[in-house]
Amino acid sequence: PVDDLVRVLDATRPEVVYTHNLCDKHDTHIAVAWRAIAAIRRVADASRPRKLYGCEVWRNLDWLRDEEKITFDLSAHQNLQMALVGVFDSQISGGKRYDLATWGRRKGNATYAASHGTDQAEFASYAMDLTPLVEDPSLDPVAFALSAIERLRDDVAARLTRFRPA
Secondary structure, eight states: OOHHHHHHHOOOOOOOOEEOTTTOOOOHHHHHHHHHHHHHHSOOOGSSOOEEEEEESSOOOSSSSSGGEEEOOOSSSSHHHHHHGGGGHHHHHHTTHHHHHHHHHHHHHHHHHHHHHHHOSSSSEEEEOHHHHHTTSSOOOHHHHHHHHHHHHHHHHHHHHOOOOO
């Protein structure tokens, strides 16, 4: 798969690649993200995308600290989005309502994005910026993902400590 992806990247030279995030809970999604990173690291600089985003699917990314979240405004072309999510018809008709769940998550992301301000988008999706992993191949994707979790941990600990009753 990595060789195939390298050939696709060389042939298409995309500016941006969207894949799964490194904290997804679906094993095949993690495997895809790893292979995307490996392939992009192997292509020549001229074919390398400027950005690599790991998008939320089986695990939300609302837990990322706001300054680390890449937010995509998905308010436009709602009909196209629903049609694309509806591609999973065999699963949807079998009781797994990806269409409604995806729509709900996107609406929730937009609504909960800012606690003290009006919504900037009607629907939104989040991603991790994985670009540093292809700009610096010495970075370990495991350490990269875990460092985001540690920053969340530190943020939670600081808030809990700050507002602890006397």
